[in-house]
Amino acid sequence: MTRLHLFDLDGTLLHGSAAPVEISQQLGVEREIRELERAFAARELAPSEFAVRACALWSELTDEVVERAFTGAPWLEGIREVWADIRSRGERCAVISLSPDFFVRRLLGWGADAARASRWPVLAPGAEAEAGPYPREPVDPAGILTPAAKVKIARELCAEFGIPATECVAYGDSLSDAELFAEVPVSVAVNADHHVRELASHQYSGRDLREAYALVSPGIR
Template sequence: MPFAHPVIVFDLDGTLIRNTTVSLLLAEGVGRLPAVEELERLYDSYAIDNDTFSDREAALLAGLTPEQIRGFLADAPWTAGVEETLRTLTEGGCTLLLATLAWGFAVEELEHRPWFSAVGAADMEYVDGALSGRVDRYFDEQGKLDFVRAWCAERGVPLDQVAAVGDSRSDLRLFAGVGTSVALNASADARAAADHVLDTEDLRDLLPLLRTRTA
């Protein structure tokens, strides 16, 4: 049975990577874990916005090189079945996109980056081979929807042909804008906004939901 949507958009933190975030993995590697844990707590409690989070974290990660980043992310805890799931979707004719609040420079160093045709993410510039500590591109929940909308518009793909998979409030606008949404191991607000809710430790359990179209 073919997949119902030709384009599938995935979130990263909490969706493809379980029980941590790219920010925390980088912070642990550079010895700044408590500081970034506090930033995540402030963001989750709405005490700071996404741009403020990005500015403060960028300063903490200044000086990192691509080689260091790759090493810090080498043992990222991917959700079980991620390789098989991404391969099955791709071989089934789907185009995969990644829309994440994580850093784009980090995504480029991840093991499974090649499966994704395009990535929407925040970013930081490199200067002389190391992170500058200054945000080059901000990316928030509206940015996820804008990224997918722009990618689809360039290719003549209607948004109702897109399915989105995510787990948190940063996915709500995207969920509302696409044809089908799946809340995977998700927060209460994401579960309430999604067409499908799935709790699993194996991403392959997602595949049957992506074979059906929401009425």
């Protein structure tokens, strides 16, 4: 029976960081975004409220800025190798994240079968774009994912790939992953907080996804 491996992004594939933090570092508003991250973690902000406030900080955001943030981010080691091994076994891997889709989709180039994320306003293609400051359109709350949406998307991916929910493995680190961890039979808490450590089948602390993957698979061939 094939399996579906579901990966969170912020705090999981990214060690000690999140896509909005990496983007904000490029724009010089890291302090402000970390305050929003704190409020979101404390459940003082809904995901859509976080998105609206983050967009207000990113007036100079372009695709070029996102690419620099993505390239320079503190990724766990071995992501490409793990995903290549998953696919070599006839299994599937996907990323489900509340972060902006224009950041998360770049992981398709690393070997993910799917990357599902929040739909944020469209980016200008570069620094010389004439479209005006970001965002050029309002945030659509319906397009911003919630923790509950991760479960819905996981079920949709199971149907798309023809994999039963009983064959899913989830990797995550925080409260936004708790509902998904409660849904799947096998889960790995990666550098996680107490919200998911108590739910997880396995726990991993470190900076190499290959080691976390080895807890649920024989290891990279």
